Amino acid sequence: MKMPFDNLQAVIRCPVCDKKYLPTKILVLDEDEGRTTIHLTCESCGAASMAFISLGQFGAVSLGLLTDLEQNEAMTVFQRETISTDQVIEVHQFLKHYTGGVEGLLRD
């Protein structure tokens, strides 16, 4: 289900200067079933933020945070391959049995 984007625009404001965002400064980074991630750039003060919006039983819930990522940088981050559970377990197992120092991990 897609988010009612027009409705969201009316409620999203810049966390720094409290101005409403212009539609042209809003970039959708990721859209999923009932969940949308957007990057916002404030026309007024230039502050960039990201907002995670999800649709739940009681309506839309949003979490916003300031970021120093530009829109194109944020897009690059979101297009990367996600880390799988297997990869996390693999790293955990490796570190569990690893006896070397930190320098050894940084070497290729």
Ligand SMILES: [Zn+2]
């Ligand atoms: Zn602002």
